[in-house]
Amino acid sequence: MNEKYVHGYTARESVRLVDQANTLADILHSGIVYPAGSNVLEAGCGVGAQTFLLARNSPDASFTAVDLSGESLRAARERVSSHGFTNVTFHQGDIFRLPYEDNRFDHLFLCFVLEHLPNPVEALACLRRVLKRGGTITVIEGDHGSTYFYPETPDAKKAIQCLVDIQAEMGGNSLIGRQLYPLLKKSKYDDVNVSPRMIYVDSSKPHLVEGFTKNTFIAMVEGVKEQAIRSGRMEEASWDRGIRDLYGTTGEDGTFVYTFFKGTAVKSPHPASG
Amino acid sequence: MNEKYVHGYTARESVRLVDQANTLADILHSGIVYPAGSNVLEAGCGVGAQTFLLARNSPDASFTAVDLSGESLRAARERVSSHGFTNVTFHQGDIFRLPYEDNRFDHLFLCFVLEHLPNPVEALACLRRVLKRGGTITVIEGDHGSTYFYPETPDAKKAIQCLVDIQAEMGGNSLIGRQLYPLLKKSKYDDVNVSPRMIYVDSSKPHLVEGFTKNTFIAMVEGVKEQAIRSGRMEEASWDRGIRDLYGTTGEDGTFVYTFFKGTAVKSPHPASG
Numbered sequence: 001m002n003e004k005y006v007h008g009y010t011a012r013e014s015v016r017l018v019d020q021a022n023t024l025a026d027i028l029h030s031g032i033v034y035p036a037g038s039n040v041l042e043a044g045c046g047v048g049a050q051t052f053l054l055a056r057n058s059p060d061a062s063f064t065a066v067d068l069s070g071e072s073l074r075a076a077r078e079r080v081s082s083h084g085f086t087n088v089t090f091h092q093g094d095i096f097r098l099p100y101e102d103n104r105f106d107h108l109f110l111c112f113v114l115e116h117l118p119n120p121v122e123a124l125a126c127l128r129r130v131l132k133r134g135g136t137i138t139v140i141e142g143d144h145g146s147t148y149f150y151p152e153t154p155d156a157k158k159a160i161q162c163l164v165d166i167q168a169e170m171g172g173n174s175l176i177g178r179q180l181y182p183l184l185k186k187s188k189y190d191d192v193n194v195s196p197r198m199i200y201v202d203s204s205k206p207h208l209v210e211g212f213t214k215n216t217f218i219a220m221v222e223g224v225k226e227q228a229i230r231s232g233r234m235e236e237a238s239w240d241r242g243i244r245d246l247y248g249t250t251g252e253d254g255t256f257v258y259t260f261f262k263g264t265a266v267k268s269p270h271p272a273s274g
Numbered sequence: 275m276n277e278k279y280v281h282g283y284t285a286r287e288s289v290r291l292v293d294q295a296n297t298l299a300d301i302l303h304s305g306i307v308y309p310a311g312s313n314v315l316e317a318g319c320g321v322g323a324q325t326f327l328l329a330r331n332s333p334d335a336s337f338t339a340v341d342l343s344g345e346s347l348r349a350a351r352e353r354v355s356s357h358g359f360t361n362v363t364f365h366q367g368d369i370f371r372l373p374y375e376d377n378r379f380d381h382l383f384l385c386f387v388l389e390h391l392p393n394p395v396e397a398l399a400c401l402r403r404v405l406k407r408g409g410t411i412t413v414i415e416g417d418h419g420s421t422y423f424y425p426e427t428p429d430a431k432k433a434i435q436c437l438v439d440i441q442a443e444m445g446g447n448s449l450i451g452r453q454l455y456p457l458l459k460k461s462k463y464d465d466v467n468v469s470p471r472m473i474y475v476d477s478s479k480p481h482l483v484e485g486f487t488k489n490t491f492i493a494m495v496e497g498v499k500e501q502a503i504r505s506g507r508m509e510e511a512s513w514d515r516g517i518r519d520l521y522g523t524t525g526e527d528g529t530f531v532y533t534f535f536k537g538t539a540v541k542s543p544h545p546a547s548g
Binding site: 150 | 419420423426455456467468469470476478526527529531
């Protein structure tokens with residue numbers, strides 16, 4: 001493949017990811033507060049959309065934010081410092097070869113990362129090494145297969161399927177939300193708990209119509225237009241109808257549903273269990 | 275068509291609907307408590323699976339439960355009285371020709387009824403006539419298109435699609451949950467509010483694996499096997515694989531998601547608005 005679709009690599013994407021984080025902040029981050037003095041690793045921080053929320057919501061915890069991309073890290077550092085937060089350290093690094101000793105961190109956090117990896121169980125296992133016994137992991141992922149809406153049309157569904165297929169072809173899995181439970185179990189975490197965070201949008205919720213349906217979800221689908229058409233997955237006319245129909249769900253009689261999944265788990269406090 | 279698929283018409287269905295109501299009671303009925311002395315109409319009470327929960331949760335309200343089927347009404351009456359509740363009166367009748375004067379009831383309740391009707395807006399409008407100004411309506415519906423699971427297979431999805439298609443061919447709409455908001459608006463109710471009630475099941479929730487995934491959802495799909503195969507929608511071998519795959523989601527690594535929608539609205543207290 002010559003093109004690449006990884007969230008955050010273009011300026012428009014960068015804006016989208018920050019919009020998304022603001023709209024969804026309460027839904028995804030509710031309940032995530034780390035104790036004063038704890039050391040938390042954010043793996044795959046990207047452009048810092050979640051990092052800034054972590055730093056804000058747990059001002060007395062210390063965060064280490066890691067990403068493979070130097071460019072994303074620069075954006076993340078800029079975003080966090082522009083808000084005046086000083087409790088985050090940034091490192092360039094690879095989740096699969098983390099430069100930290102065993103049992104280094106009290107807690108782990110990752111959001112919209114596993115969906116891009118062909119081997120999520122291995123990633124979770126590599127992360128587990130640097131987590132203290134008794135420490136927690138929090139994983140947030142979407143699931144594009146959780147999308148449905150009214151009115152629903154074949155073109156709109158096909159455009160979304162293009163996004164799913166393109167991410168799959170790149171080795172990712174945009175249907176991963178529903179799999180968090182088995183993935184965390186297979187990576188040998190204990191006390192796995194998965195809770196869905198559904199976004200239901202109708203015209204009585206104009207901030208979600210704008211902030212989620214249009215500026216997060218439809219913007220994400222529109223981001224793969226060129227790839228979808230160039231690869232022959234859809235004809236341009238059909239694609240354009242699909243996007244028009246997705247916007248149709250943002251009208252007075254339209255509804256739109258999407259679900260994120262939040263998984264939490266613990267590294268067993270007993271060495272015997274691994 | 276020679277066959278008919280309407281919930282509650284067979285003994286097995288009757289058991290399923292009662293199992294379903296018990297498992298889902300807390301999720302669907304939470305927050306539904308009617309004040310002492312209020313008159314509540316349950317439209318389309320069927321075999322009484324919801325009626326008994328209404329009567330139990332609001333012991334000082336008076337319920338009128340209406341259904342078209344005398345046989346269902348007998349089952350409903352038996353179920354309610356066997357639990358010792360005396361606050362329900364049963365009437366055989368048609369939602370579209372209710373034998374009550376205008377503005378008779380303080381509140382309306384209907385659950386899993388609109389999904390069977392070709393004209394849900396008309397039904398809601400007929401019900402609105404017998405509701406007092408300022409009174410509320412509560413509507414609960416499922417949405418089969420909200421179903422997804424892991425592992426997901428083409429046969430399993432096809433079996434579910436048979437259920438959707440069969441209900442559509444009979445004039446119903448099993449994707450109606452997502453439409454509650456526009457339906458209530460079009461029927462001239464005010465203050466429409468729709469809240470999704472998602473059922474997320476993984477193997478850490480064995481009571482939902484049994485009570486919901488197996489005994490409610492898969493049992494419902496299995497109920498249309500004969501119609502699905504006789505009508506040529508699916509080959510028997512493919513159907514059997516689909517059902518086997520659905521049971522596969524009830525294993526240790528499986529997950530299953532379904533969403534109900536609960537809509538509430540008010541009949542305007544001001545005659546000017548209709």
